[in-house]
Amino acid sequence: MADRKKQKRPFPNLPEGLKQLEQAILSSVDPERMLVKLLNIVRSNSESKLTEAIQGESTWRDIELGHFKTLVESVNDWIWEVDTFGLYTYVSPRIKDLLGYEPSEVLGKTPFDFMPDEEAERVRKVFAEIARNRHPFYALENINRTRNGDLIVLETSGVPYFDSQGRFLGYQGVDRDITERMKVKDELRKSKDKLQNILDTSSDWIWEIDLTGQHIYSNPRLLDLLGYQPDEFIGKKYFEFLHSEDLKEVEEILPRLISEKKGWHGWVLRWRHKDGSYRYLESSAKPILNALNEVVGYSGSDRDITERKTNEMALLAATQAAESANQAKDLFLAKMSHEIRTPLTTIVGFGELLEDADLTPEQKKYLDAINTSGSALASLINDILDLSKAETGKLAIRPKSFRLQTLISKLVATQEPQIEAKNLSVHIHINHDVPDLLVGDQLRIQQVLLNLLGNAIKYTDKGSINITVSVIEETDLRVLLDLSIKDTGIGIPKDLQEHIFKPFAQAPGAGTNNHGGFGLGLTISRSLAVLMGGSIRLESGEGVGSTFHLVIPLQKKKGSLSEKTCQQGKSSLWTGPPLNILLAEDNPVNSQFIKIVLENMGHEVTVAENGKVALDTLNAKTFDLALMDIQMPVMTGQDVLHVIRELEKITGKRLLVIALTAYALIGDQEKYLNMGFDGYLSKPFKAKELVNELVRVVKPRGPSL
Numbered sequence: 001m002a003d004r005k006k007q008k009r010p011f012p013n014l015p016e017g018l019k020q021l022e023q024a025i026l027s028s029v030d031p032e033r034m035l036v037k038l039l040n041i042v043r044s045n046s047e048s049k050l051t052e053a054i055q056g057e058s059t060w061r062d063i064e065l066g067h068f069k070t071l072v073e074s075v076n077d078w079i080w081e082v083d084t085f086g087l088y089t090y091v092s093p094r095i096k097d098l099l100g101y102e103p104s105e106v107l108g109k110t111p112f113d114f115m116p117d118e119e120a121e122r123v124r125k126v127f128a129e130i131a132r133n134r135h136p137f138y139a140l141e142n143i144n145r146t147r148n149g150d151l152i153v154l155e156t157s158g159v160p161y162f163d164s165q166g167r168f169l170g171y172q173g174v175d176r177d178i179t180e181r182m183k184v185k186d187e188l189r190k191s192k193d194k195l196q197n198i199l200d201t202s203s204d205w206i207w208e209i210d211l212t213g214q215h216i217y218s219n220p221r222l223l224d225l226l227g228y229q230p231d232e233f234i235g236k237k238y239f240e241f242l243h244s245e246d247l248k249e250v251e252e253i254l255p256r257l258i259s260e261k262k263g264w265h266g267w268v269l270r271w272r273h274k275d276g277s278y279r280y281l282e283s284s285a286k287p288i289l290n291a292l293n294e295v296v297g298y299s300g301s302d303r304d305i306t307e308r309k310t311n312e313m314a315l316l317a318a319t320q321a322a323e324s325a326n327q328a329k330d331l332f333l334a335k336m337s338h339e340i341r342t343p344l345t346t347i348v349g350f351g352e353l354l355e356d357a358d359l360t361p362e363q364k365k366y367l368d369a370i371n372t373s374g375s376a377l378a379s380l381i382n383d384i385l386d387l388s389k390a391e392t393g394k395l396a397i398r399p400k401s402f403r404l405q406t407l408i409s410k411l412v413a414t415q416e417p418q419i420e421a422k423n424l425s426v427h428i429h430i431n432h433d434v435p436d437l438l439v440g441d442q443l444r445i446q447q448v449l450l451n452l453l454g455n456a457i458k459y460t461d462k463g464s465i466n467i468t469v470s471v472i473e474e475t476d477l478r479v480l481l482d483l484s485i486k487d488t489g490i491g492i493p494k495d496l497q498e499h500i501f502k503p504f505a506q507a508p509g510a511g512t513n514n515h516g517g518f519g520l521g522l523t524i525s526r527s528l529a530v531l532m533g534g535s536i537r538l539e540s541g542e543g544v545g546s547t548f549h550l551v552i553p554l555q556k557k558k559g560s561l562s563e564k565t566c567q568q569g570k571s572s573l574w575t576g577p578p579l580n581i582l583l584a585e586d587n588p589v590n591s592q593f594i595k596i597v598l599e600n601m602g603h604e605v606t607v608a609e610n611g612k613v614a615l616d617t618l619n620a621k622t623f624d625l626a627l628m629d630i631q632m633p634v635m636t637g638q639d640v641l642h643v644i645r646e647l648e649k650i651t652g653k654r655l656l657v658i659a660l661t662a663y664a665l666i667g668d669q670e671k672y673l674n675m676g677f678d679g680y681l682s683k684p685f686k687a688k689e690l691v692n693e694l695v696r697v698v699k700p701r702g703p704s705l
C-alpha cells in the first residue's frame, strides 16, 4: 500500500474537482474499487452530482453516500468501511468523539492500529477467522486506546460487501462505545461474585422455593445442615422433609402468608436429615414477587438450632424435674408435719394437763422431760415449716400496731428461767429517740429476737446480755431501727460468720450436743428480716462474744393503741358463760384431749368423728361454736363449712367455726379465714392457745358472753 501511495501523479494539470477526485482515487486503499464506484456513480447517479464533484463542491464520497450522508454522520455510532486488506476506506466523523482522531488520520489505518498489542493480537485472530469465511459478525467486543491514551471498549458489528459482480470488497460496519456498559457489567459481575461468595460461605442455609414447594436454589451449607448436596436437593419439595407435626402447622399457616404476601421470621421447624435424624431449623424468608406483584415463591435462610433447642429442652426438663421435686418436698413436708403434729398434739396436751396432777417428784421429772422434748419437737417442726415457706416465698408479713417496749420485756420474760439457770444478767437499753408505738409484724420480729436472744443465752456461760435499740434513720412516717443483742459468750470464728446463716450450719464449738438446736434459727431469722425489708448483721470474735443486729424499717404509729390491740397475745382465761361446742375431729386421742380442756373450762362438748356426722349433729342440735378439723374422712372440714354457710343463707343464723389443722405448711391462718372460718388453730396447740382463740373468736360477738 505504501508503494501505491508513492505513485506519481499521471495528470499534473487537472481542474480542482478532478484533482480531488484523482486524489481520492490515489489515496484510496483500493483505487481499482474506486474506479468501479465512480463508474457506478456515473451510471446510476445524476450527471449534476458528478459535475459537483468535478467542480470540487463535494467529495466523491459525498456523492457515493447520497442522501444517507446526513444519517451516517449523525448517528451515535461510528460507521466505517474497510477494504480487503482491513484498511479503513471510510470513517464517519463520529470517530472524533470516540477515539479523538480526525477521520483523515484514520483512513488507511487498520482497526488493530488503535488497540493495545495484546488485544490487537486477540482480535486479529478472531477477525481473520470471520473474514476467511466472509461471515458477518455482531457485537465483537474490543478494547481501543484513544488519542489521549484512555482505554475504551467498542462493540463492533460488520457485514461483508461485494461489487455487482459479487467480488468481495471488504467490510462495512459500526462501532459503538460500550465502555460505560462494560463498567456497569463489571460492577454487576463483581457484586454477583460477592453475593456468590456470601452464598457459598454462609453459615446459614440459603434457599429458594417456588409455589409448588419445589426447591429451585440451595447454597452448599445444605450439606452440613441436612446432609444433601445442593444438586441433589434442587427439584425436591420441602414437605418431603418436614416433620409430620410441623408440616400440619406449615399447611395451616403458609397459604395465609402467601395470600397476604408476607414472609416469616424465626419459624422453627423440624427437618429430616439424610441420616434420618431430625434437626431444628430456624427459618426466615420473604416472598418473591413477579411483575404483577404476585407471590411466585419464597427465598430465605435457615439456621441450625438443634443444639440450642436440645439444651433448652434439657433445661426445661431439669426445671420441671426440680419443680416437681420441690413440690414433692412440699408435699412430703406437709404430710410429715401433719403426721408428726397429730400425735404431738396429744403428747403436748396431755403433758400440760398432767402438770396439775398430783405427781411424785420422780414422776414430775419424767413429765418435765416429756414436756421439754415435746416443745422442742413442736418448735423444730415449726422451724422446718417456716424455712420451707420462706424458701418458696409463702411466708406472709402481717403488720399491726404494737409497743416495742412491751414486746421486748415480754421477750425477756419468756426466757427468764434459762437466764436464771445460767445466772446471766440481761440489760435492756432503748434509746430515748426510739418511738414506742410502731407498726410491723410483731410476731415475726419477736420470732427473730427470740431466736437471737435464745442463742445469746445458749452460747454464753457467764457474763451478760445487752439488748439495745437505737434509731439509724427516721422520717415523719418511718423509722429504721437497730435492735442488737450482745453477749459475752463463746463467739464465732471469722470464717464461719457467713456460714452460720445457712440451713443446718453450726459452728464446731457450738455443737448440738452441748447446746441443743438444729442450725435453722439464723437461716429463718435472716429470711424473716429480709421479708420485712431489713437485714441481720453480725459482729463477733472468738472468746469475746457476739453482737447480732436486726435492722428493720418500721412505720411510726401516731396516738395510742386500742385496748384490743394492747391485749393481743396476752393469755386469757375463759370468763364467759359455758358454751355448747361441737368438736368435729376424727383422731380419738386428739378429740379426747380437746374435750377435756374444753370441759375443764365448763363448756359442753359433743364430738363428731367425721364431717358427715358433724353435719347431722348440727342439724339435730343448736351449738354456739364448732371446732372443725380440716382433714376428716367422708367429708372434709372445708366441705362441712361450705354446707353450713350455704344453709345459713336461708336460716339467717351464724355459727362460729374454728378450723383445726395440722397442715400448717399449706393452710395458713389467712387462707382459712378467707374461706369463711372465724378462727384457726394449728396443731399441736396448748390449752392456753385454745382458750385465746376461743376468746378472740367469741368476744367480738358482744356483751351477751
Ligand code: ADP
Residues within 6 Å of the ligand: 451, 455, 456, 459, 487, 489, 490, 491, 492, 500, 505, 506, 507, 508, 509, 510, 511, 516, 517, 518, 519, 520, 521, 522, 523, 546
Ligand atoms: P442453732 O442455734 O439451733 O444451732 P442457729 O441457726 O440459731 O442454730 O445458729 C447457728 C449456729 O450459729 C449455732 O449452731 C452456733 O454455732 C452459732 N451461733 C449462733 N448464735 C451464736 C451466739 N450468740 N454465740 C455463738 N455462736 C452462735
